[in-house]
Amino acid sequence: MTVELGHYALILALALAFVQMTVPLWGSLARDPALMRVGRMAAWASFGFVTFSYAALTMAYVNSDFSVLNVVMNSHSAKPLIYKISGVWSNHEGSMMLWVLILVLFAALVAWRGGGMPERLLASVLSVQGAIAFAFILFVVVTSNPFERVFPIPVEGQGLNPVLQDPGLAIHPPLLYLGYVGFSIAYSFAVGALIHGRIDAVFARFVRPWTLLAWLFLTLGISMGSYWAYYELGWGGWWFWDPVENASLMPWLMGTALVHCTVVMEKRDALKVWTILLAILTFSLSLLGAFIVRSGVLTSVHSFASDPTRGVFILGILTFFVGGGLALFAWRAPMLRQGGLFAAVSREGALIVNNLFLAATCAAVLIGTLYPLALEAISGAAISVGAPFFNATAVPLVVMLLAFLPIGQTLAWKRGNLLGAAQRMMVALGISILVSLVMLSMVHGGPVAAPLGVGLGAWLILGSVSEIMSRSWRRGATLRIFVARAFGLPRAAWGAALAHAGIGVTVIGIAATGWGVENLGVLKPGERIEIGAYSLVLDKSFVRNGQGFREDVARFSVMENGGFAGAVETGKRVHAGRYMPTTEAGILTLGLGQVYASVNDFHADGSVSLKAYWKPLVLLIWLGSLLMAAGGGLALIDRRSRIGIVVRSKAAALLAGRPA
Amino acid sequence: MLIWLPIALLTGVAVLAVLLPLGSRSKARDEGGDVAFYRARLTEIEGDAARGLIEPQDAEAAKIEAARFLLAAERSGPDEREGAFSLGRRRGAALIGLVLVPVIALAFYGVLGAPDRADAPYAEQQALLKTSTDIDSLMLRVEQQLAAHPDDVKGWQVIAPIYLEVARYNDAVKAYLQLLRLKGPNAADFSGQGEALVLAAEGVVTSEARQVFEQALALDGTQLRARYYSAIALEQDGDRVGALARYREMLQGLPDTNGAAGAIRARMAALIGAAEPSGQNAMIAGMVAQLDAKLEADGSDRDGWIKLMRSYQVLGQRANAEDALVRARKAMASSSEGLAAINAAAQELGFGN
CATH class of the missing domain: 4.10.860 (DNA Excision Repair, Uvrb; Chain A)
Structure with a gap:
């Protein structure tokens, strides 16, 4: 009965989403508070029903209820519990359930935290969010129903794709979806405000934390996905310019622009129209990503088994929300009141430059991703736009943006002093150039870009340090006051500095890939292969049986200067019921670098063909992204961006004996 | 139909979520x-x-x-003016909650849902399998038993014919091989293995199957199944007369009610009708086969023999007709009058000197 009740609860959530879409909007237009309040209650109830439904599906997975088709297709009774739970979102139907769950979760959070928002704005926002939820729940129920039953009941399920039997599956998709779907809130705020016709500082203050939250999760989601691909696929790379990776990168670039823009809007009441447009575009790119993955227009590690009705349905959703949002924007934007003025050389000006670079980068990625798809659709010619295209377009734009970033960061609001900013940054710039020069002279071999990249990374890190220092240090002040002032800086300032330093760390990690060494070889036991300062010696190859799989394993000793540094095992696994073997890469972390070994083949004579890499500082790529997310988190808990601040400040104002 | 109670309850909660805020009379907060x-x-x-x-x-x-x-x-003035209170509007919204929510939900669920389907958790299904009597679960149980105890003769004996029945021929071959391994060479299991091989080859008696049947017949010349497939092997070699003779031989001593007899007669009919496989001839061939079988059992019917010869002649099966003449002469050996009639008929048909 649980399964059927879960199914019914999902359908009830659909009906409630319809109410949430229509009634509050009606109330908002008619200025009827009772109708507007239906939005909050409907959002909570929808969240309750979808949670119940999701829990019922998870129960079916945990209990291996093979009367549910989705469980039969994607699970197995002998699977470990963790993969039964994460297996729910390993497939198209289940992942759409997770998508919908996060969608209504965000709506419920807005309803909960939005108590201090102007009621008409809240009602419009919830209404738009309700429309998005309605579209996606309808999509799930009609085209991708995870509650479909089978009869007769199969005795056993078909198991989960072995590539997905990994902790990465438990982490990467939920984070990514929190990011993607989180931007739906920014969209709902933008469209809600356009309907409402008022975009003011209150709006900016409320939209900022949601955008930041979504950005934070998307950053983590992309970064974890990258690390997962790095160690699981056995290709040795961490970013492949795969269309699906690009599909997540585009909303991230746009979302990054949006996060910066909302700061300007909140602090300076400027760039409103642009902020609204960015909010619409960011979520549109999230939807585009969903379309690319689920419509079957491409095949990759990410694509789900797809059928055309789903593609058409998502295309309909995409067209409605992107087209509708932009049409509303075109109609309403000219009526918006423009805000604060600022000089070209100012923090605002710098942020506009940042936005332009990010938008241009995003456009480059968009073209590189969609052009091959469009060409294939029109002419049938399959071309591949790979790394060279993106290295020639997106990468230079990002490098220019990053080179400019530390200076922009130090400019004052409203009217900045470029010379003063440059002077403040002299020390940081000097050290960074020195770092590059030292690298150039010390390290031989490798591309010239590598030391320059390390210099750029250093410039970003030092620029952030310098920003914090120059804001805390005053001539003649004691060290104690300096420290006190530094700690007294708003958390948002620390967050920005940390996030920017995090980019620097990632850039150093990327630059260091230039010094990476790779080598190929066919080894017999006892033979060795050299990679840079390390060598791998094949100890033995053997067969191992694990839970549900059989693996040919090659075991290597990693030697450094003749000493034993560690062991790596790499192998080929064949899972029960699957014929495609998967490669298990062997990774040995040494400091911040990694020895990465990936076996190609086991030969009959006991030799093993192998690809091995030494990747110096490679962990910095992901550590940097963690720092970026941590910076976002710090900015989020800044008391200024706390969501209920208006209410609390009002209470404070009352205590101070002022009229609020 | 216990499920309709919680469904009603959930629907009630959803409807209430819409109605409750509509009932509130409080003013809009002045933001x-x-x-x-x-x-x-x-x-x-x-x-x-x-x-x-x-x-x-x-x-x-x-x-x-x-x-x-x-x-x-x-x-620019405050924005949050409250609109005029309208009972009609609230009633309209309440109607959406009260009517539309249950209607949307029940309509969708009515089409997509399966309210009569119970949950079927794995553990429960396994327990159910242990007591169930349908063929799949029985097979599964025997298979699980055999996986644990591969020397269980009885288990193999049960499962081998079932495999044939459910068209899992390769599994059947393996099962009979297990039986031969456990029981030693014997005609019945050789025949079973041979039959499985033939069915796996979609009815073709392969040379491998032939050898197996030969082994079976070497051990027991009366093994019906082995004889039957050996006859089919002859058919497939093109030796129709030989095959027919074998079938006739098999029918000897088989009561009509025996299922195998029916199969053999059908086979004969197919063989006789094979020269002209049109719809009408199939029926004629069936009748001829029946007659042939009857005369083989009781050869005293003189006119029957003449009719049989004529039928084969009409069907264009000269070899069978001549064969029938030889058999008729043998059957009529004791009656000179009958023998004369048969010879006259053969003369008339243009053969049998």
Whole structure:
């Protein structure tokens, strides 16, 4: 009965989403508070029903209820519990359930935290969010129903794709979806405000934390996905310019622009129209990503088994929300009141430059991703736009943006002093150039870009340090006051500095890939292969049986200067019921670098063909992204961006004996 | 139909979620929009300045700016006017909750749902399998038993014919091989293995199957199944007369009610009709085969023999007709009158010197 009740609860959530879409909007237009309040209650109830439904599906997975088709297709009774739970979102139907769950979760959070928002704005926002939820729940129920039953009941399920039997599956998709779907809130705020016709500082203050939250999760989601691909696929790379990776990168670039823009809007009441447009575009790119993955227009590690009705349905959703949002924007934007003025050389000006670079980068990625798809659709010619295209377009734009970033960061609001900013940054710039020069002279071999990249990374890190220092240090002040002032800086300032330093760390990690060494070889036991300062010696190859799989394993000793540094095992696994073997890469972390070994083949004579890499500082790529997310988190808990601040400040104002 | 109770309950909760806020009579909160926001910001700046978080001159500049925005906001006036109260509007919204929510939900669920389907958790299904009597679960149980005890003769004996029945021929071959391994060579299991091989080859008696049947017949020449497939092997070699003779032989001593007899007769009919496989001839062939079988059992019917010869002649099966003449002469050996009639008929048909 649980399964059927879960199914019914999902359908009830659909009906409630319809109410949430229509009634509050009606109330908002008619200025009827009772109708507007239906939005909050409907959002909570929808969240309750979808949670119940999701829990019922998870129960079916945990209990291996093979009367549910989705469980039969994607699970197995002998699977470990963790993969039964994460297996729910390993497939198209289940992942759409997770998508919908996060969608209504965000709506419920807005309803909960939005108590201090102007009621008409809240009602419009919830209404738009309700429309998005309605579209996606309808999509799930009609085209991708995870509650479909089978009869007769199969005795056993078909198991989960072995590539997905990994902790990465438990982490990467939920984070990514929190990011993607989180931007739906920014969209709902933008469209809600356009309907409402008022975009003011209150709006900016409320939209900022949601955008930041979504950005934070998307950053983590992309970064974890990258690390997962790095160690699981056995290709040795961490970013492949795969269309699906690009599909997540585009909303991230746009979302990054949006996060910066909302700061300007909140602090300076400027760039409103642009902020609204960015909010619409960011979520549109999230939807585009969903379309690319689920419509079957491409095949990759990410694509789900797809059928055309789903593609058409998502295309309909995409067209409605992107087209509708932009049409509303075109109609309403000219009526918006423009805000604060600022000089070209100012923090605002710098942020506009940042936005332009990010938008241009995003456009480059968009073209590189969609052009091959469009060409294939029109002419049938399959071309591949790979790394060279993106290295020639997106990468230079990002490098220019990053080179400019530390200076922009130090400019004052409203009217900045470029010379003063440059002077403040002299020390940081000097050290960074020195770092590059030292690298150039010390390290031989490798591309010239590598030391320059390390210099750029250093410039970003030092620029952030310098920003914090120059804001805390005053001539003649004691060290104690300096420290006190530094700690007294708003958390948002620390967050920005940390996030920017995090980019620097990632850039150093990327630059260091230039010094990476790779080598190929066919080894017999006892033979060795050299990679840079390390060598791998094949100890033995053997067969191992694990839970549900059989693996040919090659075991290597990693030697450094003749000493034993560690062991790596790499192998080929064949899972029960699957014929495609998967490669298990062997990774040995040494400091911040990694020895990465990936076996190609086991030969009959006991030799093993192998690809091995030494990747110096490679962990910095992901550590940097963690720092970026941590910076976002710090900015989020800044008391200024706390969501209920208006209410609390009002209470404070009352205590101070002022009229609020 | 216990499920309709919680369904009704859930629907009730959903409807209430819409109706409750509509019942409230409270006024809209007066947010004051930007005005309140900038007032709050002024307070905040003062607080920050008092705690030394911002420099006094910075605080002053920020306050001036916030105050300017505040003035602008006050000039543009408050936005949160409340609309006129309308009972009709609330009733309309209530109707959406009260009618539309259950209708949407029940309509979708009515089409997509399966309210009569119970949950079927794995553990429960396994328990059910242990007591169930349908063929699949029986097979599964025997298979699980055999996986644990591969020397269980009885298990193999049960499962081998079932495999044939459910068209899992390769599994059947393996099962019979297991039986031969456990019981030693015997005609019945050789025949079973041979049959499985033939069915796996879609009816072709392969040379491998032939050898197996030969082994079976070497051990027991009366093994019906082995004889049957050996006859089919002859058919497939093109030796129709030989095959027919074998079938006739098999029918000897088989009661009509025996299922195998029916199969053999059908086979004969097919063989006789094979020369002209049109619809009508199939029926004629069936009748001829029946007659042939009858005469083989009781050869005293003189006219029957003549009819049989004529039929084969009409069907264009000269070899069978001649064969029938030889058999008729043998059957009529004791009756000179019958023999004469047979010979005359053969003369008339143009053969049998």
